[in-house]
Amino acid sequence: MTTLKTVLDVIPRGFCKGVFKAIELAKKARQEHPDLPITILGELVHNQSVIDGLAQLGITSLDSKGKTRLELLETISEGLVIITAHGVSPQVMVQARARGLMTMDATCEDVYSTQQLMQSYLDNGYEILYIGQPGHPEPEAALGLSPSRITLIDPTQPLPQIYAQKLFVTNQTTMSTLDIAAILDAIKQRYPQAIISDETCSATRMRQEAILKLPALVDAVIIVGDKRSNNTAMLAKIARNRGIKTVIAIQRLTELNLEELDGVETVAVSAGASTPRFLIDEVTSYLKAVAAGRNVDKEDFYLPLSV
Numbered sequence: 001m002t003t004l005k006t007v008l009d010v011i012p013r014g015f016c017k018g019v020f021k022a023i024e025l026a027k028k029a030r031q032e033h034p035d036l037p038i039t040i041l042g043e044l045v046h047n048q049s050v051i052d053g054l055a056q057l058g059i060t061s062l063d064s065k066g067k068t069r070l071e072l073l074e075t076i077s078e079g080l081v082i083i084t085a086h087g088v089s090p091q092v093m094v095q096a097r098a099r100g101l102m103t104m105d106a107t108c109e110d111v112y113s114t115q116q117l118m119q120s121y122l123d124n125g126y127e128i129l130y131i132g133q134p135g136h137p138e139p140e141a142a143l144g145l146s147p148s149r150i151t152l153i154d155p156t157q158p159l160p161q162i163y164a165q166k167l168f169v170t171n172q173t174t175m176s177t178l179d180i181a182a183i184l185d186a187i188k189q190r191y192p193q194a195i196i197s198d199e200t201c202s203a204t205r206m207r208q209e210a211i212l213k214l215p216a217l218v219d220a221v222i223i224v225g226d227k228r229s230n231n232t233a234m235l236a237k238i239a240r241n242r243g244i245k246t247v248i249a250i251q252r253l254t255e256l257n258l259e260e261l262d263g264v265e266t267v268a269v270s271a272g273a274s275t276p277r278f279l280i281d282e283v284t285s286y287l288k289a290v291a292a293g294r295n296v297d298k299e300d301f302y303l304p305l306s307v
């Protein structure tokens with residue numbers, strides 16, 4: 001017998017403007033070039049349903065754990081290459097042109113503006129500390145601006161020793177706002193000469209703030225999103241840091257186990273910026289039916305793949 005009474009929709013949640021734009025661009029590429037091989041360099045967004053939906057349009061997502069965008073590019077011999085919302089280093093664009101490949105760039109404008117800012121400080125002789133997740137494509141692109149003058153700061157590791165007088169500090173757009181605030185404080189103490197620009201994007205910030213502002217009566221949070229999505233992982237982390245007792249991360253309704261909500265009366269549902277609407281809708285529709293006391297099967301709430 002469920003104890004669930006209320007299901008709150010956390011707003012905003014799900015696709016951000018950068019993801020919308022990237023998916024629309026990929027669909028447009030297919031419409032304009034119906035016969036061309038189209039390859040996405042990496043995953044357009046970190047969500048398997050989006051990747052599967054694009055595959056149905058004949059668009060290949062080329063990714064391999066541990067391989068850089070430059071290494072992936074070497075395996076593409078023809079057609080059109082789509083750059084993901086995470087951006088790429090300048091070397092990737094140079095190589096794509098040199099190999100005679102057409103490109104379409106879905107780099108998010110927020111990622112692009114951070115890269116432009118970094119480039120302006122590099123041009124003025126600064127060293128850069130960049131806070132980001134090692135192995136994630138966005139830091140890979142940012143570090144590619146000048147590998148010898150940009151140091152990646154892994155939030156889980158101690159700060160490195162840097163001797164530069166001209167120091168600029170910035171970050172990946174999708175980090176936890178709480179982590180970034182703590183690291184930036186530590187950097188200010190260690191490097192008082194540093195110029196700092198927190199580049200966490202507004203979509204990430206708003207989704208995280210919505211979790212932080214949840215009413216005290218919420219005793220569980222469900223985050224819908226792919227395990228590889230950084231902004232999805234950060235939402236779960238923020239909910240745990242906020243002290244919410246039960247935090248459940250699932251990729252879609254199939255993974256939801258109602259027993260994990262035993263004793264829970266109010267659950268809030270959020271989703272990462274790379275999670276498509278249909279995956280969120282199937283979770284909320286099911287939970288609302290359960291909260292209303294209806295005797296329902298999960299299978300009745302599964303929705304067809306759509307991007």
Ligand code: SF4
Nearest residue numbers: 016018108173201203
């Ligand atoms: S999460 Fe932010 S930076 Fe990333 S695509 Fe969305 S809006 Fe752009």
